[in-house]
Amino acid sequence: MKLKHRLSIYYVAIFSIVIFIVSVVIYFLFYNQMVKKEFQSLESKSLLAALYYLEEDEVTNSEHNSIKIQLQRKISKKNILVIDSLNKRFNGNMTSDSNITEKFIEDIRRDKSVQLLTDDYFYNGIFYLDNQGDFVVITRESKDELDEQMKSLLNILIVVSVLGTLFIYVFSNYLSNIAYEPIIKIIQQIKERDAKNFNKPLKLEKSYEEIEDLVKNYNHFIDRITQTFTIQKNFIDYVSHELRTPITALLGTLEVTNTKKRTSEEYEDVIIQLKQYTNDLQETLDQMMLLSGVKTNFEFKQIRIDEVIWQVIENAILYHQAHINVDIKVENNHLLSIHGNEKLLELAFNNIVGNAIKYSDNKPIQIQFLEINNRLQIHISDQGIGIIEEDLKQIKQNFYRGKNAINYQGKGIGLSMANVIFTLHDIDLEISSNKPKGTIVKIIC
Template identity: 35%
Template sequence: MKIQHKLTLNSSLVFGLVFTISSVLIYLTFIRSAERIFFEELSRTASLTAMFYLEEDELSTRDYSKIEKKFLTASANQEIRLYDKTGKIHYGEADPDSNITDKILKTVRANGKYSFKVGNAFYYAIYYRDNQGSFSIIIKANNPTLEAQETELIRILLTALLIGMIVIVVLSYSLSKEAYRPVRQIIEQVKNMDVTSGKHTLSYAGTKDELEDLFKEFNSMMEKTYQNIQIQKNFISHASHELKSPLASIVGNLEVLLQKDREILEYKHANQNVLKDAERLEKILQNLLVLAGLDQHNHEKTSEERLDEILWEVLDQLAGEYKTTRINVLWNLPENNTALLLYKCVPTQIYIALYNLIENAAKFSNLEPVEIVLTDTAGRLSIEIQDKGTGISEEDLAHISEPFYRGQNAFKTKGNGLGMAIATKIFDNHGIKISISSVVGEGTRIRLFF
């Protein structure tokens, strides 16, 4: 069931329940009030009856005639019975009433008055003492007007309930339809949307409510989806290029060798080229396996390690690979504070990440010195890697963490575009914040916050 229909159904049920409860309360209140008023009328009739039957000898003819007139008017269509102490009918209707039992007569004598209802018959009794004796005066009457009013009230309430249900169903359906109009429009837009064909966003009216927040979040998700699709496309494109180049070189070298017999030196030179390209392929595949493992969060066991020791291992390795590039380390850390250098991590991954960053700095430094600065930043370690080389453009900087993406400054430099992707993923998995700023022709600065 659609939310719009659920809203209509629920609002209708709630209205029906509330109206039914209200109607029952109104009906019961009306009946009780009407019965109370009718019993009061019977009480006055009972008093007149007592005076009519028992006070004739004590009143003047004029006063008695007034009482008689009122009595005859008030007692029309009513049954009157006066019971003496023995429970026998002394005045009024001669036929006994099965609803008037000895227990009721005792209750009347004990309480002085008593009222009750049996079916549609109303009974009101008083106990009256006179010089002729003590009598229980019981008035029995039906109230056809009240019965008609009850029937009419029930009809009015049922009619009101029916009309109210129709109105609330139509109104709630219309309101819910209007309220969910933006949602239906969005659904139509989503149905016709092809996220692979280009960048798409949902268009919606500014309502400043939860729906607008939902649409904004959806557009944000669409933006991220589009970016991921573009990254995947770039990944496929760059990966194809990176894998194709060494494979093409291997095939070309082998085809040249097979065209005719060659000298031993030529075979040796060709084999060296093939081996070099095969090693390049092997390195690309190794990096892809590392990156895939990081994406799947298949972390190795972490342990608390000293970051400076990992850094020295990286620098020792790079010292042999980039002999012409000087790497300076500036130690701006307080003395005897080894706790600042301790970090819970996977040491092999941190080694790979630092190696890739510092190697890039050395690779693109144009033989200028690379500076590494260790600083205490608000009680936490920060490492800054800065070179004065070619720099990175803003356009390339936006894609620097994408696998196989290589900037305009890197086409003439050896590499496969996976180093930064692996490094940023490792830092992200370890909760290490990375900040990169660069100016073309002036160099690049990378800061790591542990």
């Protein structure tokens, strides 16, 4: 069953329960009110009957005639009974009634006023003291009129309930169609997607906030998947490129070695060369596994991070003739000792320093060791092309390159790999533009 039909059924069920409860409450409240009103009316009729039958000798003829007219308008004499102290009929035309028992009469004498409701009549009895003696005046009224009113009310409530239920069903279906329309459009758009246009974002012209959030999150999710596919493609390209070089060197060395017999010394040189190629291949695999997130377990020990950076600086000066200024402003030497992997950190700092050298065209680089809030911060600043503001949020992603780096060679893995390494060491990496030009990289240990 579709959700919109299920919601309509839920609405109808809830409305039916509510209107049933309301109808029952209305019915019984109306019934009780009408019964109360009928007894009040009957009580006044009993008093009027007492005045008519028992006070004739104490009022004037005109007053008695007025009482008679009122009594005739309100109640028939066949519904009046006056009983004396001996329980004998004193007046009234009410015929024998099984509901008027001696107990009922005694209750009236005791309580002064008693009401009785049966299937057919309302009864009211009052105890009346007169100069002629003590009397019980009983009046009754048929329930037929009340039963007819209650029957009419019941029919009205049933009709209103049925019509209300039908209206709620139709209206809920209408609202469900309106509410469900954006979802149907989303489903239709998704069905139209295939391998060629799966990354096309969903579009809805008119919708409500929840659906807009759904579309926004779906488009964000598809965008992330598209980025993941792009990264995977780039990663495969990177793997192919990086593995091809050492494998080609291995195969070439083996082929050349196999062309003729060689001396033991030559074989030893070849073995050393092959070992170097194998180590390069292993290092490349480790970097790729680190970049892809497959390898996250490395041997950690207590090391000096400043010694790692000095090694990086030495290599940069040796291989790139880099100009690097170092400024150490750390009083607490314990901050320079961290628990980590020396090779991984050297690789990360090599990437950052290498980027600073490359993108600044070998201009001077500033490395500062600072102690801020009892934490070690290493700031690496260059005077290069810098990073565009809109690229800063994505610059740490795999294979992402800044828009202004098109004239420089690179694969877009240096910062992402460094970020992965620092994350493994619980080290924060922050990158910002170094006004007026260049980039500043902050490593917070």
